[in-house]
Amino acid sequence: MNMLRLVTACMAFAGATLALAQAPRPVVEAEVRKVDLDTQKITLKHGAIPNIDMGAMTMVFRVSDPALLQKAKAGDRITFTADKVDGVITVMSLEPAKP
Numbered sequence: 502m503n504m505l506r507l508v509t510a511c512m513a514f515a516g517a518t519l520a521l522a523q524a525p526r527p528v529v530e531a532e533v534r535k536v537d538l539d540t541q542k543i544t545l546k547h548g549a550i551p552n553i554d555m556g557a558m559t560m561v562f563r564v565s566d567p568a569l570l571q572k573a574k575a576g577d578r579i580t581f582t583a584d585k586v587d588g589v590i591t592v593m594s595l596e597p598a599k600p
């Protein structure tokens with residue numbers, strides 16, 4: 502194995518290790534704008550989501566579990582985590598904001 506190949510292999514291994522050791526997803530604050538039970542989507546006015554490089558905005562999210570939609574209604578303040586699942590930004594967890 503030449504040196505370049507060895508270095509490349511080492512970097513690939515380090516990358517895989519980093520992905521496995523990924524920190525927990527950051528918890529983000531948001532205000533619920535709309536909950537759509539038919540399409541299982543939720544519209545959030547959210548703060549920055551650093552793990553997916555997203556700034557604050559209002560947008561529609563898919564949810565990882567339809568049960569999450571039962572925890573919130575329009576106007577609620579919540580905290581949530583989001584990640585890309587199969588390339589689609591998805592709400593992974595959702596809780597009412599602590600007062």
Ligand SMILES: [Cu+2]
Nearest residue numbers: 555558559560
């Ligand atoms: Cu967004």
